[in-house]
Amino acid sequence: MTGTVPLTGRPALARFVKMRFDKARDRQVLLGPETVVTLNPTGADILGLCDGTRTVADIVDELGRRYDRVVDDEVTQFLAQLVARRWIAIEEDTRG
Amino acid sequence: MAETTVDGPLGLLAELTHACPLSCSYCSNPLELTKRSAELATADWHRVLDEAADLGVLQSHFSGGEPLLRRDLVELVGHASSLGMYTNLVTSAIGLSRPRAQALREAGLDHVQVSIQADEPVLSDRLAGISSFDKKIEAARLVKELGWPLTLNVVLHRQNIDRVEAILGWVEELGADRVELANTQYYGWALANRSALLPSREQLENAEKVTRAFRERLRDRTDVIYVIPDYYSQYPKPCMGGWGDRQLVIGPEGNAWPCLSAHELPLPKANVREHDLEWIWRSSPMFTAFRGTDWMSDPCRSCDRREVDLGGCRCQAFQLTGDMTRTDPVCVLSPDRHIIDEAVAAANDPAAAEPVGAVPVGSGPVGLGMPELAVRPHRAD
Ligand code: SF4
Ligand code: SF4
Numbered sequence: 001m002t003g004t005v006p007l008t009g010r011p012a013l014a015r016f017v018k019m020r021f022d023k024a025r026d027r028q029v030l031l032g033p034e035t036v037v038t039l040n041p042t043g044a045d046i047l048g049l050c051d052g053t054r055t056v057a058d059i060v061d062e063l064g065r066r067y068d069r070v071v072d073d074e075v076t077q078f079l080a081q082l083v084a085r086r087w088i089a090i091e092e093d094t095r096g
Numbered sequence: 097m098a099e100t101t102v103d104g105p106l107g108l109l110a111e112l113t114h115a116c117p118l119s120c121s122y123c124s125n126p127l128e129l130t131k132r133s134a135e136l137a138t139a140d141w142h143r144v145l146d147e148a149a150d151l152g153v154l155q156s157h158f159s160g161g162e163p164l165l166r167r168d169l170v171e172l173v174g175h176a177s178s179l180g181m182y183t184n185l186v187t188s189a190i191g192l193s194r195p196r197a198q199a200l201r202e203a204g205l206d207h208v209q210v211s212i213q214a215d216e217p218v219l220s221d222r223l224a225g226i227s228s229f230d231k232k233i234e235a236a237r238l239v240k241e242l243g244w245p246l247t248l249n250v251v252l253h254r255q256n257i258d259r260v261e262a263i264l265g266w267v268e269e270l271g272a273d274r275v276e277l278a279n280t281q282y283y284g285w286a287l288a289n290r291s292a293l294l295p296s297r298e299q300l301e302n303a304e305k306v307t308r309a310f311r312e313r314l315r316d317r318t319d320v321i322y323v324i325p326d327y328y329s330q331y332p333k334p335c336m337g338g339w340g341d342r343q344l345v346i347g348p349e350g351n352a353w354p355c356l357s358a359h360e361l362p363l364p365k366a367n368v369r370e371h372d373l374e375w376i377w378r379s380s381p382m383f384t385a386f387r388g389t390d391w392m393s394d395p396c397r398s399c400d401r402r403e404v405d406l407g408g409c410r411c412q413a414f415q416l417t418g419d420m421t422r423t424d425p426v427c428v429l430s431p432d433r434h435i436i437d438e439a440v441a442a443a444n445d446p447a448a449a450e451p452v453g454a455v456p457v458g459s460g461p462v463g464l465g466m467p468e469l470a471v472r473p474h475r476a477d
Contacts, residue, residue, distance in 0.1 A: 016207055016245035020180050024104050024152030031182035033207045036106050036154055
């Protein structure tokens with residue numbers, strides 16, 4: 001099982017991971033050492049919001065508005081996978 | 097023609113120079129090393145990087161030899177970085193001074209891979225041919241200090257594989273983010289030295305056990321990549337994920353290859369001084385020779401696994417059989433498998449086992465008791 005992500009945590013891309021648009025293939029990709037991960041549009045939108053300031057709950061709200069549907073599970077599962085690979089670091093909110 | 101639909105490469109391995117302060121007996125550089133005076137100029141590499149980005153390359157790995165010996169390394173890293181590429185330095189870390197490291201950081205270098213040979217100076221320095229262990233450890237610490245993720249690369253073979261636990265101790269101590277434990281692949285220098293390098297089955301099993309336990313214990317901190325020697329597998333590995341499919345290698349003299357070990361294949365050379373990268377990737381005989389499955393003969397042609405392992409490694413087939421179109425001899429279905437079986441049998445013969453790796457670490461003059469090795473010259477000039 002992959003772990004869960006706290007709704008109050010503030011996710012950000014790990015230092016050694018880069019996200020960029022791949023012109024040649026017309027899609028967003030995540031780049032890490034020896035790895036290229038291609039993102040689907042939802043994945044790219046989620047990561048686009050992982051700026052270390054927004055909480056997971058903020059991201060869920062924002063995307064729920066954008067897509068006009070409930071996205072909690074999609075967001076948390078996607079982030080949990082990346083946390084397990086250490087591509088996303090989650091800053092726990094201590095300010096309550 | 098099918099070639100117009102070929103996807104662009106994802107990764108470029110730029111072998112900037114063959115010069116290297118070390119002389120490892122398993123070196124992946126070709127037996128014939130490029131002279132420094134024949135190396136591509138800075139402007140050539142700029143153009144190559146531009147063309148690579150246009151083709152779709154997302155990652156560039158700067159390697160060698162020792163890439164730090166190129167004076168324009170910082171500039172080339174900066175250029176690749178400005179093209180949006182993920183940049184990676186593959187280094188022995190000899191020559192990674194603090195100012196140089198800082199300059200590379202500022203140029204946008206994303207990641208550093210430091211090779212280590214062993215867990216302690218005597219064996220390490222003997223394997224590398226010069227005193228280098230302490231400098232490597234120092235450089236690895238510097239990499240972490242400057243905020244890079246650190247990967248340690250360790251090539252495993254008969255002479256250091258029993259030290260895997262202690263090597264992993266350094267991985268932990270240095271706080272490495274990744275470690276690649278790759279058993280030697282037997283081409284070129286390593287093939288010439290195979291009998292001194294191929295581990296026994298018992299050595300391998302032990303190393304795998306130790307590695308599994310480490311991976312379990314440090315799963316939240318360190319990625320552990322372990323590559324078994326294909327001599328002990330039933331089926332070969334697919335060549336670089338497919339010939340001319342994802343990666344390209346450019347050597348110091350500008351020759352382009354689908355793979356690090358393709359230097360010796362009897363194919364017409366493709367050189368960036370004569371052609372643009374797009375043509376080389378899509379149309380050159382070098383890159384189209386083994387793309388897909390049409391080139392295969394039996395047993396691969398009619399085999400269910402042909403899309404899985406693509407008939408294995410062309411370089412291995414050529415080096416072991418003299419025919420680059422044959423099935424990789426590692427495959428149990430290959431009529432040439434006996435070549436592999438004989439080497440494996442020799443590596444497991446108790447009578448033959450003793451001298452190597454059994455040299456007590458730290459005792460006696462370095463180099464004594466070693467079997468004769470074909471030693472890669474330090475420099476290529
Ligand atoms: S001699 Fe050793 S360090 Fe130098 S390029 Fe070869 S394998 Fe790498
Ligand atoms: S016969 Fe060829 S395709 Fe089949 S498993 Fe062996 S190498 Fe792979």
